[in-house]
Amino acid sequence: MSHDHDHHHHHDHDHSELSETELRVRALETILTEKGYVEPAALDAIIQAYETKIGPHNGARVVAKAWTDPAFKQALLEDGSKAIGTLGHVSRVGDHLVVVENTPVRHNMVVCTLCSCYPWEMLGLPPVWYKAAPYRSRAVKDPRGVLADFGVSLPKDIELRVWDSTAETRFLVLPMRPEGTEGWSEEQLAELVTRDSMIGTGFPAKPGAPS
Amino acid sequence: MNGVHDMGGMDGFGKVEPEPNEPMFHEEWESRVLAMVRAMGAAGAFNIDTSRFYRETLPPHVYLSSSYYKKWFLGLEEMLIEKGYLTREEVAAGHAMQPGKALKHGKFDLANVERVMVRGKFARPAPAPARFKIGDRVRAKNIHPTTHTRLPRYVRGHVGVVELNHGCHVFPDSAAMELGENPQWLYTVVFEGSDLWGEDGDPTLKVSIDAFEPYLDPA
Numbered sequence: 001m002s003h004d005h006d007h008h009h010h011h012d013h014d015h016s017e018l019s020e021t022e023l024r025v026r027a028l029e030t031i032l033t034e035k036g037y038v039e040p041a042a043l044d045a046i047i048q049a050y051e052t053k054i055g056p057h058n059g060a061r062v063v064a065k066a067w068t069d070p071a072f073k074q075a076l077l078e079d080g081s082k083a084i085g086t087l088g089h090v091s092r093v094g095d096h097l098v099v100v101e102n103t104p105v106r107h108n109m110v111v112c113t114l115c116s117c118y119p120w121e122m123l124g125l126p127p128v129w130y131k132a133a134p135y136r137s138r139a140v141k142d143p144r145g146v147l148a149d150f151g152v153s154l155p156k157d158i159e160l161r162v163w164d165s166t167a168e169t170r171f172l173v174l175p176m177r178p179e180g181t182e183g184w185s186e187e188q189l190a191e192l193v194t195r196d197s198m199i200g201t202g203f204p205a206k207p208g209a210p211s
Numbered sequence: 212m213n214g215v216h217d218m219g220g221m222d223g224f225g226k227v228e229p230e231p232n233e234p235m236f237h238e239e240w241e242s243r244v245l246a247m248v249r250a251m252g253a254a255g256a257f258n259i260d261t262s263r264f265y266r267e268t269l270p271p272h273v274y275l276s277s278s279y280y281k282k283w284f285l286g287l288e289e290m291l292i293e294k295g296y297l298t299r300e301e302v303a304a305g306h307a308m309q310p311g312k313a314l315k316h317g318k319f320d321l322a323n324v325e326r327v328m329v330r331g332k333f334a335r336p337a338p339a340p341a342r343f344k345i346g347d348r349v350r351a352k353n354i355h356p357t358t359h360t361r362l363p364r365y366v367r368g369h370v371g372v373v374e375l376n377h378g379c380h381v382f383p384d385s386a387a388m389e390l391g392e393n394p395q396w397l398y399t400v401v402f403e404g405s406d407l408w409g410e411d412g413d414p415t416l417k418v419s420i421d422a423f424e425p426y427l428d429p430a
Binding site: 019021022024025026027028029030031032034035036037038039041042043044045046047049050051053054095096098111113114115116120121124125127128129131132133134135136137138139140141142143144146149150156157158159160161162163164165166167168169170196 | 216217218219220221222224225226227228229230233235237238239240242243244245246247249250251254256259263266275278279281284287288291296297301302305306307310311314318319320321323324327328329330331332333334361362363365375377380381383397399401404407408412413415416417418419420421422423
């Protein structure tokens, strides 16, 4: 912006906030709109749906139901998509969601080493760390080290199973139900289910602990 | 392809850094990129495997230094140019300069939004019986295709056990190159961590991938 510097000085605030990337993204949207490929209002609606409709609350309700309803849990482990399809209040999932269960002898963790595959319908859009090189590179080789980055440590003898999401199958971890929640309702239990506990990099919140 | 995107088992990228209370988007443009990719894919400009391939083929230094949505943006722009949906001149000008090319599924408008919120279906009828059954020992082929593949490098040459059979699915290696869906059987194959990483491996670790049948030999 060396040219016309003095001349434009008075309205620098009009454009100096826009990064090069933002300008390029805006330009692309203008072109796609002008060429009749997309309608900006439809793009707005996609974003709004991601911001309001999908998110880890969907997965949390599935987990809470599995904790309270043994028949549902069994159906969920046999065919995740089909079982979730019976719950009207949760987002529809595609045809291949696999639910993997944590037990006292086995802990599951999900990664996509090749890109960032993630069960969007159940957990929403993935966090930055899930999509970034440190997690993608280390999860399959040093999962205990990765867990330590999250402040999580597991017993030395527990089996660690890492699921690398290399096709269109998606994985959801069913964490263990926290102790001290006997008699809790599904709604109460769902409050304890964290996003990370459904990826396998964390545990559900403990009853009474600040979430 | 053996690109930098194939990161499993690489060292040196540092610690995982979770961000407390991470926002869904860090910049508004990220949300526009997400929406444009979803919209143009749903309109039929490309399939999911092709879009992954364009991100993988970004130069390594660009791939490694770009944020997630920046990679999406760069891949999208290049893909749309190469497929004739827009031109470099239009990108430089920031405006359309010629009429659009017909999209397979037509313009992406409000009526299509619901459709992109449901995950696509990739299962297909089986063209042949499955070659492997659950419990079979299989060796991941030592292949190094220069085009798109979903067989990560760290398992190639290693023996694992078939644990799940997911039925037949669209084969990404073909679909990415627009050579058709070429459905293949898909299995979860589980490997011992000590087989993959030798003495450095965690003895309690098992790692699985979802492997298409052409990636596997009997072992």
